[in-house]
Amino acid sequence: MKHLAFAAGLLGASAAFAETPELTVYTYDSFVSDWGPGPAVEKAFEEVCGCDLKLVGAGDGAALLARVKLEGARSDADVVLGLDTNLTAAAKETGLFAEHSVSADYALPVAWNDATFVPYDWGYFAFVHNADAAAPADFPSNFKALATSDMKIVIQDPRSSTPGLGLLLWVKAAYGDEAPEIWKGLSDNVVTVTKGWSEAYGMFLEGEADMVLSYTTSPAYHLIAEEDGSKAAAAFDEGHYMQVEVAGKLANTDQPELADQFLEFMVSDAFQSIIPTTNWMYPAVTPAAGLPEGFETLIAPGKSLLLSETEAAEVRDAALGEWLDALSQ
Template identity: 65%
Template sequence: MNPTRPPAAPVLALTLALVTGAATAEPRILTVYTYDSFVTEWGPGPAIEQGFEALCGCDLRWVTAGDGAALLSRLRLEGARTRADVVVGLDTNLITEAAASALFAPVAQDAPYDLPVEWDDELFVPYDWGYFAFVFDRARVPEPPANFPDLAASDLRIVIQDPRSSTPGLGLVLWVKAAHGAQAGAIWEALADNVVTVTPGWSEAYALFLAGEADMVLSYTTSPAYHLIVEGDDGKAAARFDEGHYLQIEVAGRIASSEVPDLAEAFLAYLVSDAAQAVIPTTNWMYPAVTPAAGLPEGFATLMIPDRALLFAPREAQELRGPAIEEWRAALSR
């Protein structure tokens, strides 16, 4: 049943169904909220929709918001009124708040995850992950910096995202915090003259980098795989930082008030199954949470793998976020 119809409609539909006995004729609907790039023709959405609909005999409907933060913001605006059955695309920095909304129900899924950290969360299922990294063009930057102090001492120009409007931007602020703790503010002050500009989101920053406005851009270690696999360009690389690299783990969860909890649970199972996980690398350009049976696509083997993974536990990330952003703002406002 579609809960968006005005109240009279379900009654009417039910009556009609009773009269005609057509209750089973219409497939059930599963509404999945996700971020916009997930469902474009280049994203994993179309393949996952097709695969899951073939299994469930249901109708999967996408509803999108700009990014993970926009997704959570939309859920909060909708509150108990949300039509979502499943939400795909929050990350570890957002899940404490998502949990606090009390909208999510525990999930039964437990897959053999290949994450750089232990996964133990009863509300959310990880479906892909990646390391944040500064991406550069080998021809323009022959000797990339080996850590944040190195980068700050160089005259390399970087473009980053605003932690107040973008999830990668927030990831970078937490990365510096995780790597340098109490010294994070000093690192940002030293980095200030390297920062060309701060963009509202990832795509603006990446476009500036490709247009030659900066030597390096904050992105993911997996970004060079796109250029290699789609464009046949092996000139892009991610700089290895010896402090370690901060992780982004993207997760999905199901809404407690869903009228199709069985479908929601089945979708989450499908999301971490081989069929869906095999689609992730070359559509979302992230590492799949469960390595597909056929392995990672060729080209992923060439990617830089950090020596150490950094990640704050969700609650810690939530507590550190405000002060870390304020530290960033103060240092770059000088």
């Protein structure tokens, strides 16, 4: 009888475990890393959802959309976290995403009224360098100066990386029809093109390049987490391109209510307070405690550049072609 009771207990435990709902969120690799937001977000959400949150790294940001398009309605994902406004138009065209009902007091530099995607952080792209490698005046202050300099840079592939795509649109927004000439000038500066941000930033930290495409907020990581003030972002006088990162619910999710709960959780203080010192971006909603000490040291772009999702979709292919032509010569 004792054996039967033990077996019954195991079956009961197994049934309870099987009934725990699971929410699968596709995101980018750095989000789920040990030092990224993933572990803290998972712990915080599971404390309120009574569920198992499964965060799946699927490459860099732009690779997320490619994967979801490939999987289609059969995708295991319930939510995709890590697209940005340069990709939202293309994402909506797939018909794979459902609308949301989230509202929040956003602290974004732009108005937000997107019915499909919910923002969770934002920032500005920038080239990060070692501040003690030379005097600040010796670093380029625009793309033309960078192209004529001896600086070696590492950038990301726009076909797989949202920073890489952001760089294309940054050049396009700043220079328009001059963009092909800018890329011809920059081609000699590019050491390599990586698939994602993590690889590129790692190469920079290993001394394989003078500058890396990243964010104005990247130096905050070194300053706050490492007490290292040796990294800085170069201020470009033609302006810096903005990135707003978003998440959306898949239309074919088998956990629609849980997916909605996660999107609502994203704009809560519990989630937003995690972002500044794990994803090293500005939160979409200002946390109750404000921004961490050290963020006030970051450069503030004199001009913000951002194409609408429609404009980004319209120029993306042409900008990619210009980039490929220049780097293949």
